[in-house]
Amino acid sequence: MTGSPAWARKQLADALKEARERCGLSIKDAAKALAVDSSKISRIENNDWKLPSLRYVDDALTVYQVTDPKRREQLLIWAEEGRQKGWWEEYRDVLDPTLLGYEAEASAIRTYEALLVPGLLQTPAYAEAVFRGGQAVDDGLIARRIEARLARKRTLERDTPPSFYAVIDEAALRKHVGGPEVMREQIQHLVTMADRPNIIIQIMPDAVGAHAGMSGPFTVLEYSTSSGAPAVVHLETAAGDFYVEERDAVERYGRRHGHLCGSALDATVSARYLWDLVGQLK
Structure with missing residues (x-):
């Protein structure tokens, strides 16, 4: 655990955007492949989410052709950490x-x-x-x-x-x-x-x-x-x-x-x- 869910969500959002762009998919094409609305992908890549879905992240990594096991593991760890609550959430x-x-x-x-x-x-x-x-x-x-x-x-x-x-x-x-x-x-x-x-x-x-x-x-x-x-x-x-x-x-x-x-x-x-x-x- 990094101790910071907000930090983990930010790293994950940036990494997913980078992976999508590297494989040459537009937001519209990625949304079609993932069977989600384009606005969802835009929100995620802008870090406008609260609890990352492990299933969504795993599916996105497959669609974005992220095949390196260590890289996939890191992003899924960030997704798991991003689902936690830091002590500051109560404030x-x-x-x-x-x-x-x-x-x-x-x-x-x-x-x-x-x-x-x-x-x-x-x-x-x-x-x-x-x-x-x-x-x-x-x-x-x-x-x-x-x-x-x-x-x-x-x-x-x-x-x-x-x-x-x-x-x-x-x-x-x-x-x-x-x-x-x-x-x-x-x-x-x-x-x-x-x-x-x-x-x-x-x-x-x-x-x-x-x-x-x-x-x-x-x-x-x-x-x-x-x-x-x-x-x-x-x-x-x-x-x-x-x-x-x-x-x-x-x-x-x-x-x-x-x-x-x-x-x-x-x-x-x-x-x-x-x-x-x-x-x-x-």
């Missing part, structure tokens, strides 16, 4: 399960935040203040979101956690989200997290001026070479969560994060900056 009412599934399998996570502390590094009090955000939100819903946010931190606490590289704009730390005490606790938490060997936190100072992150926050999720999974970019907007998968675009975001790391204070100076900020909030 799909308040968080995007696709993101949680991607995070659960990532070997490296590179993120940039302009106005907020990254979600994986937020304290409960800070998260609550963010969720309220001056809006009239039901207390029960806020509690549910906080619970989900804390559960999401399992990503950084698993046995083999991903490398986590966060560039946080100084503006995010100067904003008194929840008030001085909440911010003090939050920044102290950043200092603690930065001590972990798999986590690097860099601060982007205002003095830098224009930089590579001016167009907004983003997160690049990368996977081990052995997994065969391509990197994905996550963009969180008011209209919902979006994922960039086109290789050239993902590489551009990767380079952008590299430029941000080069412009920001290095990890050691950033740690001193955070400690100084804690002192100012006493």
Whole structure:
């Protein structure tokens, strides 16, 4: 088991599409051969499914002429794993399960935040203040979101956690989200997290001026070479969560994060900056 049904479904969807295209079948022809509607194949290849059918996958591999036993076995394993439920499924009412599934399998996570502390590094009090955000939100819903946010931190606490590289704009730390005490606790938490060997936190100072992150926050999720999974970019907007998968675009975001790391204070100076900020909030 990979531990991430969402990740397994994504790999399976991509593999089935690749197999169909390699054998030269159009969606219409594949649908006819499999005795299903064309829209079903389109949904599957767009990863718009919840529980993959083992029988369908097996039939599709035959129609798509996937004869390598090891390859067939791998795709059927993904189909079986994709039928399971990850721990995050219970939070799909308040968080995007696709993101949680991607995070659960990532070997490296590179993120940039302009106005907020990254979600994986937020304290409960800070998260609550963010969720309220001056809006009239039901207390029960806020509690549910906080619970989900804390559960999401399992990503950084698993046995083999991903490398986590966060560039946080100084503006995010100067904003008194929840008030001085909440911010003090939050920044102290950043200092603690930065001590972990798999986590690097860099601060982007205002003095830098224009930089590579001016167009907004983003997160690049990368996977081990052995997994065969391509990197994905996550963009969180008011209209919902979006994922960039086109290789050239993902590489551009990767380079952008590299430029941000080069412009920001290095990890050691950033740690001193955070400690100084804690002192100012006493």
